[in-house]
Amino acid sequence: MFSVIMYHHINSDDLPLSNSDTMMDAHLAYISDHFTTLFPGDPITPGSICLTFDDAYYDFYHYVFPLLKKYNLKAILAVPSAYILEDTEIAPEQRLSLKHHEIYDGDNYKTYAPFCTYTELREMIQSTHVVIASHSMHHVNLSEDSVDLEQEIFGSKVVLEEKLGYRIESFVLPYGKYNNAAVALAREHYSYVFRIGNALNPSWEGIGGLIYRVKGDGLKTADELFNPFKQMGYWFKTMIKMLKGSR
Template identity: 85%
Template sequence: MFSVIMYHHINSDDLPLSNSDTMMGAHLAYISEHFTTLFPGDPITSDSICLTFDDAYYDFYHYVFPLLKKYKLKALLAVPSAYILEDTDIPPERRLSLKHHEIYKADNYKTYAPFCTYMELREMIQSGHVVVASHSMNHLNLSEKGADLENEIFSSKVALEENLGVRVESFVLPYGKYNNAVVALAREHYPYVFRIGNAFNSSWEGIGGLLYRIKGDALSTPDSLFRPLKQAGFWFKTIVKMVKGS
């Protein structure tokens, strides 16, 4: 069994979806001492862990990417491709200034550049510390009636691959929401499909074809996810999900 951890922001006003840069630094230092980080598809060992960061906010490039290089770690970055600019000269303090609820409003992605740019994504990929996943085109709830699944699931992959020059083999379900049609199309185009669920995985097949992720936001201590009581809860959830098959 191995863990896939899910994170969102660094230093955001939305505390349930964020960690401070100090906490993330200490947390990644702990992981570097106790685990081997994986990209999807890498061989799994007894100390394996997969780190995933949703939404490709600029705070990932600004705060997390330097830590990945410092501690020689790997991470998967889930990218909502409609919001990615080629490059920007907007200063970092402005790019980090939006409150969480403002990021997706109107044209804020153009005027503030709160997401990583393609230039930054290429740099991170070339470093060997980051691979990208599609997080859909527009970061929508794909289970809602009328969602254009072909555009959100497949066209987002095409956009990322054409702009980055790499294969995109992972899809991270926005909001963790899905139905049978969403899963079927995602599995058609991606070997690895990630959801939310606070359970472990025994292989890259996941449980019922979906890889479960443990919430890593709002950490209380650098090692809080790995304490015995927490781990017992994840094991219980894993067993229940494996028995149910989903």
């Protein structure tokens, strides 16, 4: 069994979806000392762990990417491709200035560049510390009837691969919301499909074809996720899900 951890923001006003930069530094230092980080498909060994960061906010590039290099760690960055600019000259302070609820408003993604740019994504890929996953085109709830699943799931892959010159093998389900059609299409086009769920994984197949992720936002201590009581809860949920064979 191995854990996949899910994070979102650094230093955001949305505390349930964020960690401070100092907490993330301490947390990644702890992981570096106790675990081996994996990219999807890497051999799983005792002490393996996989780190995933959703939404490709600029705070990942500004705060987390330097820490990955500092501690020699790997991470997956899930990218909603419709909001990614080629490059920007907007100052970091302005890019980090939006409140969480403002990021997707109107043309704020153009005015403030609150997401990583393609230039930054290419730099991180070349560093070998980051791999890119699709997080759909527009970061929408894929279970809603009005959603164009082909565009959101496959179209996002096409855009990212054309812009990055790089094979996209993983898909991260936005909001943890999906239906059978969305899962089937994601599994048709991607080798690895991730969801929310606070359970562990027996392999890269996950459970029922989906890879479960443990919530890593809002940490109170650097090692909080790894205490015996937390781990027992993850194991218990894993066993239930495996017995049901459910997603």
